Amino acid sequence: MHHKIKTIAFKCLSLLPKKIGNNIYHFLQKRMDKTSIKRKIELTKESYQKLLEVFNAIEIGLDGKKIVEIGSGWLPIMPYFLKYFSKCQEVLTYDIREHYSSVKISQFNKIFFSEFMNQLIPEIADKRYNLPAGIKYYPSTDFINVPLPENSVDLIVSRFVLEHISFEDLLNIHIAAKKCLKKNGAIAHLIGASDHRAHAAHTDKSLSLYDFLKYSQKEWERIQTRFDYHNRLRMPQYEEIFKKAGFSIAYKFYSCAQNNDLFLKEFKKVNIHSDYKQFNVDEISACLLVFGLKREKR
DSSP states (O other), X not given: OOHHHHHHHHHHHHHSOHHHHHHHHHHHHXXXXXXXXXXXXXXXXXXXXXXXXXXXXXXXXXXXXXXXXXXXXXXXXXXXXXXXXXXXXXXXEEOSSOOOOHHHHHHHHHHHHHHHXXXXXXXXXXXXXXXXXXXXXXOSOOGGGOOOOTTOXXXXXXXXXXXXXXXXXXXXXXXXXXXXXXEEEEXXXXXXXXXXXXXXXXXXXXXXXTGGGGSOHHHHHHHOOTTSOOOOXXXXXXXXXXXXXXXXXXXXXXXXXXXXXXXXXHHHHSOOOGGGTTSOHHHHHOOEEEEEEEEOOO
C-alpha cells in the first residue's frame, strides 16, 4: 500500500471515537498482516541473537533470570525464546495495547514446540491467552505506571518499540525501570530509527528510509497519527534519555550511511531538515540502534 493512502486511512481512523478507531485499526492490522508465523519466528530469532550479543558483551547471563519485555507485539515469540532457549525463570511482557489472540497463540504453540521442543507442550497456565507457566502478559498496561517492587527484576528488553514512544515517556519508562531493576541489572534495546513507512514489510518501497527527516516537527505532526507514531529521535537523543534516567551505556552498535551502501544511497535522496543540523552524518543516519545499559554506580 502506498504510504499516502495509508496516512489518509489513519487520519480517518483518528477522527473516530478512540475505542472505535482502535478496534478498526486492530482489525485491519490483523487482516493486512500476511507474514506467516514461521517467518515471524525467523525474524524474531535474529533479534534474539542480537540481544544475546548485548548481554554476552556486558557479561550477563540469562539463566534463571526474571525479565521484563516492553512491547509485546502480536505474538509471544521473544518471551518463548528467553524462557526456553535461555532458560529464564520468568518473563513479564507489557504492552500499551492488547494484541494477543488465544487462537493465534494456540497456532504458534503448535509450531514452536514442534520445531524446537520435540513436541513437548507444557501445561498451559494462562487459559485466556494459551500461555505456559513462566510467561505473563499484561496488555493495555503502561509500564510507567506498573508498581513492580524495587530490585525485583534482573533484565529488561525491547525490540523495535522505543521509536514509537515520545521523548518524555521514554525518560519516564527508564526512570521506572531503574527503580525495579536489581543493582546489577541491565537493559537491552533494539531500535529502528528509520522511516517505517519505507520498509518493504510495512508499506512503500519507493520511499526513502530517511524521508521523515525532511520535515519540521510541526509538519511531521500533521502527517502522523497515534496509529503510526514515530518519534524520529536520533542516536544522541536516545543516549541523552538513558543518561538522564541514571544509566550508563555499556554496549552500543549502530548501522549508518557511511558504512552501508543502501543507507548512503537513501540518505542522499533526502534534504535533511535543519532541525537535525547539530548531529553528524553517523548520528543522523543510524538506522539500527542497539544499546546495552547498566545502572550508573553512585
